[in-house]
Amino acid sequence: MFRSHFDVRAQPGFGLITLFTFFALYLPIAALVVYSFNGSESLSRWDGLSTRWFVAAWHNSAVQDAAVRSLVIALWAAFLATFAATMAALATTRTAPYRGLTFKYALINQPLMVPEIVTAVALLIVFSRIKVWTGYSGLGYLVMAHTAFCIPFAYLPIRARLESMDLTLERAAADLYATRWMTFRHVTLPLLRPGIIAGFMLAFVISLDDVVITEFVKSGGQDTLPTYMLGQIRRETTPEINAIATVFLALSTVLVVVFFFVNRRKT
Amino acid sequence: MASEVERIGRERERKDIRDRWLLSAPALVIVFLAAVGPLFVMLLYSFMVKGDYGDVRPGEFSLEGWVSVFFQRDIFDDTLGLADAHLSIIWRSIQLSFLTTVLTLILGFPTAYFIATRPPHTREIWVFLVTIPFWTNLLIRTFAMQQVIRNEGLLNNALIWLGVIERPLQIMYTDTANLLGMTYVYLPLMVLPLYASIEKLDFRLVEAGYDLYATRFQVLRRIVIPLVRPGIIAGSILVFIPSLGAYVIPRVLGGGKNMMLGNLIELQFGAGRNWPLGAAMSITLMALVMVALIVYVRNASRGGAGHV
Numbered sequence: 001m002f003r004s005h006f007d008v009r010a011q012p013g014f015g016l017i018t019l020f021t022f023f024a025l026y027l028p029i030a031a032l033v034v035y036s037f038n039g040s041e042s043l044s045r046w047d048g049l050s051t052r053w054f055v056a057a058w059h060n061s062a063v064q065d066a067a068v069r070s071l072v073i074a075l076w077a078a079f080l081a082t083f084a085a086t087m088a089a090l091a092t093t094r095t096a097p098y099r100g101l102t103f104k105y106a107l108i109n110q111p112l113m114v115p116e117i118v119t120a121v122a123l124l125i126v127f128s129r130i131k132v133w134t135g136y137s138g139l140g141y142l143v144m145a146h147t148a149f150c151i152p153f154a155y156l157p158i159r160a161r162l163e164s165m166d167l168t169l170e171r172a173a174a175d176l177y178a179t180r181w182m183t184f185r186h187v188t189l190p191l192l193r194p195g196i197i198a199g200f201m202l203a204f205v206i207s208l209d210d211v212v213i214t215e216f217v218k219s220g221g222q223d224t225l226p227t228y229m230l231g232q233i234r235r236e237t238t239p240e241i242n243a244i245a246t247v248f249l250a251l252s253t254v255l256v257v258v259f260f261f262v263n264r265r266k267t
Numbered sequence: 268m269a270s271e272v273e274r275i276g277r278e279r280e281r282k283d284i285r286d287r288w289l290l291s292a293p294a295l296v297i298v299f300l301a302a303v304g305p306l307f308v309m310l311l312y313s314f315m316v317k318g319d320y321g322d323v324r325p326g327e328f329s330l331e332g333w334v335s336v337f338f339q340r341d342i343f344d345d346t347l348g349l350a351d352a353h354l355s356i357i358w359r360s361i362q363l364s365f366l367t368t369v370l371t372l373i374l375g376f377p378t379a380y381f382i383a384t385r386p387p388h389t390r391e392i393w394v395f396l397v398t399i400p401f402w403t404n405l406l407i408r409t410f411a412m413q414q415v416i417r418n419e420g421l422l423n424n425a426l427i428w429l430g431v432i433e434r435p436l437q438i439m440y441t442d443t444a445n446l447l448g449m450t451y452v453y454l455p456l457m458v459l460p461l462y463a464s465i466e467k468l469d470f471r472l473v474e475a476g477y478d479l480y481a482t483r484f485q486v487l488r489r490i491v492i493p494l495v496r497p498g499i500i501a502g503s504i505l506v507f508i509p510s511l512g513a514y515v516i517p518r519v520l521g522g523g524k525n526m527m528l529g530n531l532i533e534l535q536f537g538a539g540r541n542w543p544l545g546a547a548m549s550i551t552l553m554a555l556v557m558v559a560l561i562v563y564v565r566n567a568s569r570g571g572a573g574h575v
Contacts, residue, residue, distance in 0.1 A: 008474045009384040011487060017377035021454070024374070025400050028411035028451065031421045035414060044419035080297070088294035091287040098284050107295055111302045115512025115556060117529040118549045121536055122305035125312055125546070128322070148301035151294050209404045212514050216536075226406050233410055233519055242414075245407045256402045260395060 029249065036242035043237055053243040063244060066228040070208055073139060073224060077146035078154070078204035084147070085154035085203075086196055090188075093162040111149040119149070120216035127217055137219040145217050146207045153206050154199035161195025194262065201259050205252060306553075313546035321540045332543025336551055353531065353548075360528040361555070363442065364510035367449040368457075368503050374450075375457035375502060380491075382458075383465040394462060401455035409519045412448045413439065416520075440522035448516040453509060457502040464498025465491075497567055504563040508556050528552050 035043060039050030057063050085108075092104050111119065123145050131137045169191070173183040211226040218227060225248060232241050313332045315323040339350040382393040400408065415421045416438040423435035438444050468491065476486040492499070514529030521527065526534070528548065535545030 006477070008470055008477055011377070011380060011483060014377035014381045017374060018381040021374050021378040021458075022396065024451065025397070025454065027421070028408070028415045029400065029403070031414040032407070032411040043414075043417075084294035084297055088291040091290035095283070095287065098287070100288070104291055104295065107298055107303065108291075110298060113556075113560075114302070114306070115508070115529070115552055117512050117514045117532055118309075118553055119302055119305070120514075121532055121545060121549050122309040123301065124536060125542065126305040126308050144297070144301045148298050151298055155294070205402060209406075211404075211406045216533075226404060229410070230406055230515070230519070233406075233413070241410070245404075245410060249403060249407055252403060253399060256399055260398070 032242055033246050033249070036239055036246040038239045038242070041238060043239060043242070053239040054247070057240050057243045057247070060240070062223070062228065063225070066223045066225045069139070069222065070224040070226070073142050073146055073214075074204050074207040076143045077150050077207040078200050080143070080147045081150035081154045081203045081207075082158075082196060082200040085151050085199055086158055086192070088151075089155055089158040089162050089195075093159055094165075094167070108155055109152045112152050116149075116212040120213045123213065124216040131219070139222065141217050141219075142214060142222065142224075145213050146210060149210070149213065150203035150207050154203040157198035157202065158192065158195040161192055161198075165191055198259065198263060201255060201262075205255055208252070309546045309549060313543050313550055315543050317541045317543050319540075321536070321542060323542055329543075332541070332547040335541075335544050336547045356526055356531050357528055357551070359442070359525075360511055360513075363445055363449065363527065364507050364513075366446055367453060367510045368507045370446070370450040371454050371457035371506050372499065372503065375454060375461055376499070379458050379461035379498075380465050382462055383468070390466075394459075397455050397458050397462075401459070405452060406515055406519075408452050409448055409516050412444075412451050413520060416444055416447060439520060440525060442521070442525050444520040445513075445517050445525055445527065448520040449510050449513060452516060453506045456505040456509070460501040460505060461495065461498045464495045464501070468494055500563060500566050504559060507559055511555055511559070512552055 036053060037049050037051065038046055039052060040047035088104070088108055092101060092108075095101075123141075127141045127145075131141075165188075170183055170187050173187045178186070209226065210224075211230055214224050215227050215230065218224070223231065225244070229241060229244060312323055314328050314330065316327040316329050316331065318324050334347070335350060336353060337350055338347045339352075340347060378397075382390055382397075385393060413420070417423075418435040418437065418439065422438070423432075426432045427435065438447070472490055472494070473486055476490045481489065512529055513527055514533065517525060517527040517530050518533075521530075529552075532545050532548045532552065535541045535548065539545070
């Protein structure tokens with residue numbers, strides 16, 4: 001009798017703290033979005049609703065350049081990282097342990113273990129030397145650096161997908177005289193696609209979000225959207241920066257939601 | 268015949284392993300060139316002599332970089348004293364990271380517990396709501412925190428409106444700002460692993476506790492917390508390590524007077540023009556992270572063995 005009213009899972013006050021946590025998680029983001037519709041010249045005054053700062057940001061050529069640069073770098077880095085990570089995942093799964101396998105895991109996941117600022121200054125040291133030696137100071141350095149730290153993120157879902165995959169279909173293909181390439185192209189790859197898409201999206205978001213490594217590796221005039229914003233935040237800020245952040249926020253939320261549903265449909 | 272078959276088998280295996288090395292080569296080479304290799308170069312730089320305008324003097328080696336992480340030379344009599352400025356920033360970084368871990372745990376544990384005890388279908392939505400801020404750009408979240416705590420921000424306006432204070436509280440550019448920012452940004456990193464381990468909790472054990480007349484608090488302290496300890500440790504390490512290396516948050520919220528180790532490192536490569544010192548500091552930061560990881564591995568393995 002008593003049992004049916006007594007919830008063994010409940011703990012007093014936990015619901016309230018949870019409420020506070022979600023309030024705390026979303027209030028700052030809400031404040032940022034609301035202020036981006038501020039009609040006033042400065043963040044410290046509220047002059048009624050307006051979309052003027054979105055218009056201003058849209059026509060700001062520095063913002064346009066930074067946004068395009070961010071996208072170019074993220075697309076290249078995500079593509080290269082996914083490509084390399086897919087091959088690495090094929091090479092490190094579905095096999096008996098062999099000498100060097102642990103080394104491969106450790107190396108591939110290394111960018112996750114070291115604080116970003118440390119990698120950033122190490123890259124600054126090396127790339128600044130190479131820039132002097134070769135005279136090349138293009139986007140290649142940023143693409144290279146981004147690819148490296150995107151690889152573990154792309155690798156994770158692809159490897160998970162491979163490990164949970166059924167081997168029988170590939171065996172059947174081999175029984176039907178398919179070559180190794182044909183088996184890969186027509187059986188393994190289609191089965192692997194959800195993992196590859198997930199890996200690409202993760203890598204893309206991670207590259208798009210990067211501030212620290214980009215800030216140290218970029219040459220003059222190579223601001224991405226996050227480093228542009230970092231530079232602006234230090235100066236006197238207008239709601240324009242809120243407008244940029246709001247659009248950025250909306251885009252990454254859409255990506256995460258898509259990612260969530262792609263993953264859910266799979267399972 | 269048997270040996271022939273064996274030989275072919277072994278050869279095939281060897282070829283397979285060689286193919287696997289070739290296949291993983293691009294990833295390994297990229298990570299080595301643009302992540303691991305530069306760390307070795309940096310180690311080398313930490314033992315070199317600083318150049319007059321940044322960088323280092325080629326071919327000259329010294330321990331000066333490492334010495335000046337911890338000590339400073341007196342300008343008059345050239346004696347070594349402790350480098351108070353550096354040590355206090357290192358100590359501040361450790362303290363703030365520890366406090367951040369504690370705060371995220373205080374908020375994160377009840378939240379994770381609450382989510383894990385919802386019906387399975389709603390759980391997914393709650394977890395998703397934690398994931399969205401997690402995937403939001405770190406800089407944007409830091410900037411969002413600034414909107415709340417700056418002098419004309421949400422918090423001060425609300426407190427003034429409520430009549431609690433008359434003049435705005437100066438939170439920006441203090442250690443409190445750093446602490447609030449890091450707690451806000453790293454909170455999802457605490458909630459997610461905690462949730463994963465609480466979700467697996469066997470509530471029959473909790474029920475048994477109540478049958479033996481335990482109070483709610485006793486059940487929490489003596490049954491739940493010991494059982495989800497691996498999750499607590501994992502969450503703590505996931506918060507502590509990035510806090511230790513925080514760069515963006517103290518730069519935006521803390522300002523120049525409340526630097527953390529990450530900003531001190533940047534300073535050596537910028538205005539400080541002391542690359543060997545910056546390199547040595549970076550390696551010190553890495554060493555601190557390694558210590559935290561070793562503590563984690565030790566605890567995790569002990570915790571695992573204790574509950575099987």
